[in-house]
Amino acid sequence: MQPDFIIGGAPKCGTTSLHQILHQHPDAWVARNEVYFFDADDPIAHGDFLGVEDGELSWRDPSQQAFRDWYAARFAEAPEGALIGEDTTTYLMSDAAPARIAATLPAARMIFVLRDPVARAHSQYWHLVRSGRTHLSFERALSDERSIVLGSTYAPQLRRFREALGPERVHVVLFEEFNADRQRVLDGVTAFLGLAPIAADDVETWFNRTRYPRRTETLLRLNRIGRHLVPYRYARHFGPGAPLGARVGHRAYRKWSGFVSNRILTEDAAPEDMRPTTRRYLERHLSDRNAGLSELLGTDLSRYWPGFTQ
Structure with a gap:
């Protein structure tokens, strides 16, 4: 089996909630955990997946049949006739994933959830801290942990997916809209996937307590x-x-x-907020890294993201 749709990112943007909501839809099924197939060989997103044995590099190759069989097995429990999905938030960070997905899943649809890039970067830092991946302050981690900034770089990656799959197969949700009007956002997602509408009040919509x-x-x-x-x-x-x-x-x-x-x-809350100077730096830098994003999405993102200028 293969997925009909993929929630491809971004990390720390509420994708777990969307995953669980869609899994509760009577006509959909989503693989239990993030799969990490199309970017398994990415040294930035998944350095843990690369190994060195007797001085030789080893990695997971998405083109190898054994690994492709492993991927297909992730969906073996899907009910017959269900729309099948997977959720791997790091695909949005991968330069290789768009072409690989287009070649392997020629009809699959992509859903991306985007969040204020500054808030997302700070949230990912705390994720790295909680999981033991960094012992550095946020300011020092910005240059040491490349995924913090890369994960908030949406525009060039979205363009790659739209070019590889076609814009009609890419749907973008704003995290801020998802929180403010969940029903309207869910209606947009189910319509995009060709599913019947689902009432937000009828499903559990809060997950992943931080x-x-x-x-x-x-x-x-x-x-x-x-x-x-x-x-x-x-x-x-x-x-x-x-x-x-x-x-x-x-x-x-x-x-x-x-x-x-x-x-x-x-x-329940972080012990301190982001330093004002760090926030000013990220607002400028992440705005410039996402040049043209408002035009690409057809909405003025500064209405949702304070300090965003693109």
Whole structure:
């Protein structure tokens, strides 16, 4: 089986909620977890998936039949006749994904959820902190963790998808509109997919509760240790055949992550906001990286995103 639609990004933009809502639709089915197929060899988005064995690089190749069979198996549980979907938020960051998706899934439709790029970047930083991937301040992580800025670079990536698939197969949702008028946004999504409308009041629409540390520095210090375990987080993502060392590392990461979740992430709000100078920098830089985005989407995004000028 293959998917009929893909929620392709962006990370930290409410895609989990959309995933779960569509999975509750009686005529749709969405694979349980993010799949990471069309960008599995991307060293920026998925450095954990690349390995070095005896000095030789190893990676997941989406063109290899065994990996393609693994991908098809992700949808084996889909009910007959259901519209099948997958959700991988990093596809929007990938230069290679648009052409690969167009070649492999010639009729599939793409849905993207976009958020104020500054707020999204800050949210992704906290995701990296919570998962142990960085021990740096937000300001230092901007240059060390390239995915923070790349994940908020929407315009050039959307153009690639529209060129590869055709604009009629690409649908964009604004996170801010999704929160303000969920029913109208859902009506647009179901119409795009050819599904019957679904009432927002009839489905659970809030997921992925976010927790924060009481003190940022406490978790950043812990992450100096945890970041050595993070590469094993997805050791079992592609199946049980991981080497023994990777399986041991995966168990160690799970224990460390459980400790952080239960003992450190105890607050409902971030312990501090973004520094004003950092916000000014990101508003200018991310506006310029998204030049022409308002025109591309046919809406004035400055109405939703403070400081956005494109």
